[in-house]
Amino acid sequence: MTPESQPGTPAEPDPQWMVRFDKVVKTFGDATVLRELDFQVRPGERVTLIGPSGSGKTTILRLLMTLERVTSGTIHIDGECLSHMRRGTRRVPADERHLRRVRKRIGMVFQQFNLFPNMNVLRNITEAPVRALGVPRDQAEDKARELLEMVGLADKALAHPSQLSGGQQQRVAIARALAMEPEVLLLDEVTSALDPELVSGVQCLLRDIAQQGNLTLLCVTHEMNFARDISDRVLMFDHGRILEEGPPDQIFSEPEQQRTREFLQAVLDV
Amino acid sequence: MVTVNPCSAELPGTLGETMPFLCEGAVVTLQSAAGGSVLALVLALVVGLTATSRFRGARAVARVYMEFFRGTSVLVQLFWLFYAMPILTGFQLDTLFAGILALGLNLGAYGSEVVRGAVQAVPAGQREAAIALNLSPYQRMRRVILPQAFVEMVPPMNNLLIELLKSTSLLSVITVTDLAYQGRLLVNSGSDQLVVFALLLVIYFLLSYLITLLMRYVEGRAARLVGRGKPRRTPWRRRSATAGAGR
Ligand SMILES: Nc1ncnc2c1ncn2[C@@H]1O[C@H](COP(=O)(O)OP(=O)(O)O)[C@@H](O)[C@H]1O
Ligand SMILES: [Mg+2]
Numbered sequence: 001m002t003p004e005s006q007p008g009t010p011a012e013p014d015p016q017w018m019v020r021f022d023k024v025v026k027t028f029g030d031a032t033v034l035r036e037l038d039f040q041v042r043p044g045e046r047v048t049l050i051g052p053s054g055s056g057k058t059t060i061l062r063l064l065m066t067l068e069r070v071t072s073g074t075i076h077i078d079g080e081c082l083s084h085m086r087r088g089t090r091r092v093p094a095d096e097r098h099l100r101r102v103r104k105r106i107g108m109v110f111q112q113f114n115l116f117p118n119m120n121v122l123r124n125i126t127e128a129p130v131r132a133l134g135v136p137r138d139q140a141e142d143k144a145r146e147l148l149e150m151v152g153l154a155d156k157a158l159a160h161p162s163q164l165s166g167g168q169q170q171r172v173a174i175a176r177a178l179a180m181e182p183e184v185l186l187l188d189e190v191t192s193a194l195d196p197e198l199v200s201g202v203q204c205l206l207r208d209i210a211q212q213g214n215l216t217l218l219c220v221t222h223e224m225n226f227a228r229d230i231s232d233r234v235l236m237f238d239h240g241r242i243l244e245e246g247p248p249d250q251i252f253s254e255p256e257q258q259r260t261r262e263f264l265q266a267v268l269d270v
Numbered sequence: 271m272v273t274v275n276p277c278s279a280e281l282p283g284t285l286g287e288t289m290p291f292l293c294e295g296a297v298v299t300l301q302s303a304a305g306g307s308v309l310a311l312v313l314a315l316v317v318g319l320t321a322t323s324r325f326r327g328a329r330a331v332a333r334v335y336m337e338f339f340r341g342t343s344v345l346v347q348l349f350w351l352f353y354a355m356p357i358l359t360g361f362q363l364d365t366l367f368a369g370i371l372a373l374g375l376n377l378g379a380y381g382s383e384v385v386r387g388a389v390q391a392v393p394a395g396q397r398e399a400a401i402a403l404n405l406s407p408y409q410r411m412r413r414v415i416l417p418q419a420f421v422e423m424v425p426p427m428n429n430l431l432i433e434l435l436k437s438t439s440l441l442s443v444i445t446v447t448d449l450a451y452q453g454r455l456l457v458n459s460g461s462d463q464l465v466v467f468a469l470l471l472v473i474y475f476l477l478s479y480l481i482t483l484l485m486r487y488v489e490g491r492a493a494r495l496v497g498r499g500k501p502r503r504t505p506w507r508r509r510s511a512t513a514g515a516g517r
Contacts, residue, residue: 067401096407103401108402110395118497128404176403
């Protein structure tokens with residue numbers, strides 16, 4: 001095998017775009033969820049996706065996390081294609097090794113937390129660094145305790161997920177994602193499953209995280225104040241297309257599209 | 271206190287005359303049940319996981335095995351392994367071994383279905399979180415999915431193992447000298463039918479109760495593993511249990 005034909009050699013990094021969607025189509029059976037979607041996110045940029053339920057926001061994050069495959073079109077993370085890789089001169093579907101290398105750069109926090117019930121809090125956070133990255137366990141545990149300190153749960157390291165409130169579970173899930181040191185963090189309605197009084201705590205934490213690091217953030221939320229605080233840019237989706245985009249102040253104060261106005265009205269009323 | 275050996279020939283009346291033989295039979299029954307269980311559990315795990323594979327060919331092979339061995343009775347499988355195979359291949363299996371093989375293959379097919387069902391019942395979000403954390407397919411299964419599925423498997427596996435124990439009585443048709451075989455032998459040679467059959471009832475029940483006790487212990491351990499059931503008693507757990515009581 002010649003060096004060029006090694007499967008999955010890293011692509012050139014793309015200094016301009018951290019995330020790039022080109023003509024991405026995603027269908028489920030007969031339903032077309034995303035129609036030739038194009039958009040880009042700069043490194044370190046924080047983008048909020050808003051739009052009515054069913055407009056395809058979750059699908060976009062799931063495609064980025066490689067939980068779904070595109071029907072056609074391409075997605076690049078820092079110049080590296082998510083769905084395909086080069087083998088010699090041919091472009092072939094990504095294999096597990098390629099997928100794992102791109103996934104290393106992406107983290108995701110889910111609406112339903114999805115903590116592992118067969119592990120305590122500390123283990124939830126250290127499992128992936130130890131197993132997937134090969135970090136020594138004591139080093140991973142030190143890091144995990146730092147992260148727990150940051151999310152305000154230093155005393156819960158040995159607790160079991162079921163002993164925590166929803167808000168605490170979600171903060172553990174955030175710490176767990178950050179422990180992998182992703183470059184891109186995906187947040188899918190991370191506060192919608194929480195009791196109202198627990199929402200602000202998690203939002204504060206995410207605000208801090210958004211403001212500190214040079215994380216690239218893609219966030220789906222229905223909380224417009226939160227979106228305003230953390231994002232550089234807001235994308236309004238409808239039926240799998242970007243209806244309009246702009247800085248949060250512009251989108252929230254003087255949206256151009258009637259559809260956006262109606263949507264914001266509906267969200268702010270509840 | 272006087273301890274009485276239940277298998278002793280010194281026991282009074284019909285007991286002394288039958289128990290030594292029944293105990294011998296019980297040992298053979300236990301051997302075939304234990305051997306069959308180990309084989310069935312290994313097959314269940316391997317085939318059950320194969321049935322959840324992403325590869326269609328692998329799933330198909332697993333399916334064929336499961337449907338075939340569930341769809342034909344243990345008895346017929348025994349006949350094939352013990353009587354038909356020597357004719358076809360010239361290779362004669364030992365009776366006990368043939369019995370264990372038939373039981374393992376048959377109950378393993380049912381067990382595969384249990385494993386497949388339990389693995390697929392783990393919420394999709396768990397697998398997705400494991401992917402998002404970049405665990406490898408093996409690590410996802412070994413560290414996240416299986417430990418959670420395991421808890422769901424224990425009660426139906428308990429039923430299967432009891433079923434397997436009871437099926438060992440079929441092995442007497444290929445002259446395995448198990449409990450049922452010894453019982454019939456005793457009755458044929460003139461022992462009191464009622465006593466022998468009552469003893470068979472009691473011994474089979476005790477053996478299956480033994481399995482249930484064992485599985486209950488396993489179930490308790492497994493439930494604790496995923497944070498259900500009683501937490502282990504350590505000072506730390508007690509403290510955080512009171513702290514979390516306000517929730
Ligand atoms: N796995 C799936 N199978 C079939 N349809 C799906 C699947 N996932 C999402 N959809 C459909 O895709 C559309 C967009 O869903 P989603 O991306 O979850 O929207 P949003 O997050 O904006 O509410 C919805 O109509 C939904 O029913
Ligand atoms: Mg959604």
